[in-house]
Amino acid sequence: MLKMAEGKVVYITEVPKADEIRLLENEPDIMNVQQVAQLPGVAPATIRREIQRGSLECIHVGKSVRITKIALLRYVEEQN
Secondary structure: OEEEEOOEEEEHHHOOOHHHHHHOOOOOOEEEHHHHHHOOOOOHHHHHHHHHHOOOOOEEEOOEEEEEHHHHHHHHHHHO
């Protein structure tokens, strides 16, 4: 089942729960490695390592790496 959100097609399973949205409501929808690393207080190298392992999904924009809130929430959920 699909749902339209901000002009993009998103699978219903990808839509975060209300509690998860509030967890990061003051953060941008797409963040760079440094921003993501600041949230749990880890080094940016840790975030890059998780991306290289395939544990944390990212988007490459040229040479830049971006992580969405949804990808970060999935990563956290998988670690539990």
